Amino acid sequence: MEKVIDIEERIPSMRKKRRKKTNRKFIFILLTFVMVLLVLLYFQSQASKIDVVKMNGAVLHDKEFYLQQAQIIPGDSLWGFNTTEAAERLQDVEGVQQASITRKWFRDVDITIQEWTPIAWIDQKGQYALILENGDLFVPDSEPVVDIPIVNGFEEDDTRKLLASQLLELDDSVYQLVSEIQEPEDADSDQIILYMDDGFEVHASLGTLAEKLSYYAEIVDQLEGSEKGVIDVEVGTYFTPYSKLYGNQEDTAKEDATREDGTQEEGDTSESEDE
Template sequence: MDKVIDIEERIPSMREKRRRKTNKKFIFIIAVFCIALLVLLYFQSPLSKVGSIEIHGAILYDEEFYFEKSGVPIGSPYWGFDTKEIEKELLKIEGVSKVSVSRKLISDIDISITELKMVAYMENDGKFDLLLENGDIISSDINYPNVPILNHLDKPDIRKKLTHQLMKMDKDVLHLISEIIYTGTEDYPDTITAYMDDGYEVHAIIPTFAEKMEFYPEITSQLEGMEKGIIDMEVGTYFSPFNKVYGIEKELIIEGDEEGEGDVDGEENE
């Protein structure tokens, strides 16, 4: 015969289960209310606004320029913009090759800019534009030291050839070049003249410019103590003092292979 359980014996346990269930519902409602309240307070507080924007990698343009182009003012909603859309806008700027926008900490924005390298200045009616590594020219107000000024390089194909040579050149040698003037003609379209910070003048051709200039420090060390002059690297490597250039005088030939290696000897050239 089955045991009969008195209902009065079960009432306390049923009440306890009902109380626990009620408490869980109450706690859940309180938790939802608290979370909603915190979210509401967050969006009403300064923490939900953009507090600062840090920009890294700005050289071609100043940080304020990128800040304005980002379209995200300080104090705007922190979650009110799409980082990918900002990246697309900044990539439209000339000279910018890569952009990364991310949210940092509580209310900070981090913008990392990767720019094309600046190779030289281009003189344009008394103003100086910037020549980039891809051959493009942009206007900028920055003061970028240790790059040469290029003159008379109006032809894009010639400009790109010279840009390629400057990108290959050793930085220490490149920083010695003050100015490069394109002197090409119809018969000799690749000739250039480079004026150096240490007082020498270099005559060269574009296709071998970087290769020949690799030996420039060695050449000038051999000429130490002598009068400044012209180092001709167009075919071989020759040196002529400035005060002898226009006369039938002694010219120094830097002996060696066609890359300009060797010693400096004197020879009569008439």
């Protein structure tokens, strides 16, 4: 015989289940409301505003310029911009190779700029521009603090790009010694002249510059104690002292002074005779 359950006996348990279900719905709605309220309060408060923007790698342009291009301004909403789109805008800036933007902590933004490295200054009819590592020219708004050689000539794009690639291959210790680079006036020649900070003058072929100057330290060590002069590494390695190329400057100066004195004395003698 089947057991008959009185509905009145089940009412308390049904009420209890219904109450729990209602309480869960109420708690869910309450938590949702609180979360929405907190989010609204967060976006309205200073806690959601950009506080600090850290800029890494900026040399060619200043920080303010990059912030304007990225459309990121301290005090604006931390979530009011798309990091990928802002980074793409920075990559369109002249001289920029890559850029990345990340949000840090609660209110900070970290921007990393990878620029094409400037490797030399070039004189263009009195206006100086930078030769970047990819061979492009860049005219900065203000002079960046970079200790790099000065280049004269190299107006052709291909020649300038070849020079850039050769300078990039130089050992840093040798590159730091290069003060000035001169392109020959003869367009058919690939000889270049480098004036070094240690007093030597280097004559080299542009296409083999990095290869030949890889031995520069050893060459200079062998010349220790000698007078300064020209190191020719175009074909083989040859050294010629300045005195042999240009004569003894001190003797030349003395001869010039003697000639000046002799001329003056002759002038005085003529004046005495006139008297």
